[in-house]
Amino acid sequence: MHIESSVGLRPYNTFGLPAVAHTLVRIASDADVRSVVDHPTLGTAPKFVLGGGSNIILTRDMPQVVLKIEVMGLRLVEARADAWIVEAGAGESWHALVMWTLAQGYPGLENLALIPGTVGASPVQNIGAYGVELQDRFESLDVVDLRTGLMSTLNTQRCAFGYRDSVFKQSLAERVVITRVRFRLPRPWQPVLGYLELERKLAELQASDAHAQPSAQQIAHWVIAIRRAKLPDPACIGNAGSFFKNPVVTPEQCRDIIGRDPEIVHYPMPDGSVKLAAGWMIDACGWKGKTVGQAGVYEKQALVLVNRGEAIGSEVMTLAGAIQESVYGRFGIRLETEPVIV
Ligand code: EPU
Numbered sequence: 001m002h003i004e005s006s007v008g009l010r011p012y013n014t015f016g017l018p019a020v021a022h023t024l025v026r027i028a029s030d031a032d033v034r035s036v037v038d039h040p041t042l043g044t045a046p047k048f049v050l051g052g053g054s055n056i057i058l059t060r061d062m063p064q065v066v067l068k069i070e071v072m073g074l075r076l077v078e079a080r081a082d083a084w085i086v087e088a089g090a091g092e093s094w095h096a097l098v099m100w101t102l103a104q105g106y107p108g109l110e111n112l113a114l115i116p117g118t119v120g121a122s123p124v125q126n127i128g129a130y131g132v133e134l135q136d137r138f139e140s141l142d143v144v145d146l147r148t149g150l151m152s153t154l155n156t157q158r159c160a161f162g163y164r165d166s167v168f169k170q171s172l173a174e175r176v177v178i179t180r181v182r183f184r185l186p187r188p189w190q191p192v193l194g195y196l197e198l199e200r201k202l203a204e205l206q207a208s209d210a211h212a213q214p215s216a217q218q219i220a221h222w223v224i225a226i227r228r229a230k231l232p233d234p235a236c237i238g239n240a241g242s243f244f245k246n247p248v249v250t251p252e253q254c255r256d257i258i259g260r261d262p263e264i265v266h267y268p269m270p271d272g273s274v275k276l277a278a279g280w281m282i283d284a285c286g287w288k289g290k291t292v293g294q295a296g297v298y299e300k301q302a303l304v305l306v307n308r309g310e311a312i313g314s315e316v317m318t319l320a321g322a323i324q325e326s327v328y329g330r331f332g333i334r335l336e337t338e339p340v341i342v
Contacts, residue, residue, distance in 0.1 A: 013053035016238030021066040037149035051121035059313030090120025107216030108185030124168040135161035139184040143176035238307030244335040279303035292319040
């Protein structure tokens with residue numbers, strides 16, 4: 001096991017925020033986790049699990065032992081009549097997994113193309129886009145317990161997935177390391193094209209041939225194009241994707257808001273509640289393109305905060321707080337942050 005000291009984390013978080021990890025250990029296997037657990041000083045020290053760093057906001061240096069997850073490997077576990085079961089190491093890039101499954105002929109993850117981050121982080125916030133959430137394609141995952149060093153396998157129920165939420169953001173936070181994730185990709189494949197922007201792409205395709213049907217690869221390319229058009233590429237502009245969750249309100253609250261703001265974008269949920277588009281509300285409050293210090297609101301999507309160059313975590317949080325206040329003032333809704341604030 002190689003223990004690194006005083007490691008700058010700027011390259012390891014997609015927002016590009018400066019912070020220093022007192023101690024960092026790279027984890028390439030379950031055995032590496034056990035070595036940390038058995039280590040005389042690291043074993044009992046608090047830990048922070050770092051994946052691709054695409055869903056964290058670093059506001060301070062890190063006294064915890066940072067475990068940087070680098071478990072690799074992609075394989076087909078089983079070709080069942082009703083599904084392909086695919087397994088990926090937690091350190092694999094999420095997008096690389098999506099493209100690998102498509103190239104191998106195991107479709108099902110195409111709507112989730114180009115989401116930044118690693119495979120191991122994907123269940124933590126139950127990533128979702130364009131009508132598909134990770135939990136819809138999930139089979140099971142392996143974790144190693146940070147107190148005992150024991151490995152166990154968790155199914156969907158144990159993961160307690162919610163909207164951008166799971167047991168790993170709640171009771172198991174900093175208690176386990178996810179090492180491998182398995183996906184269930186249903187056969188026969190069925191495209192998910194209900195999202196407005198995908199419906200538009202389908203209409204374009206069918207304008208010349210009314211019976212044309214897109215392949216999974218085609219849908220992945222549509223999703224990539226849609227994301228590139230309105231979400232900043234973290235390789236060029238630091239960001240952590242959506243900064244706030246879309247709030248879910250009661251039908252009464254929604255009617256009240258619609259009474260005052262008839263234009264508000266909202267989606268009825270299966271359980272009768274209503275999801276409001278936080279990006280629309282932030283935009284309506286005039287935040288698009290605004291900047292505090294070096295932290296800004298992305299010009300093309302108000303739900304995304306960006307690094308204008310040398311932002312520090314406190315500037316990002318000041319901007320986020322000001323946005324929350326103005327949305328509360330106008331709509332009476334408290335926006336919850338989506339990335340993990342460290
Ligand atoms: N809108 C505006 N102004 C804005 C931003 C959005 O009017 O500045 C409107 C849009 O026109 C649209 C609605 O708000 O009518 C919703 O916007 P969009 O379709 O871009 O989706 P979103 O609700 O802002 C969510 C996810 C994204 C995911 C997309 C597509 C959350 C917090 N965000 O964004 O996920 O890619 O839907 O499914 O649920 C992420 O979690 O990091 C992320 C990028």
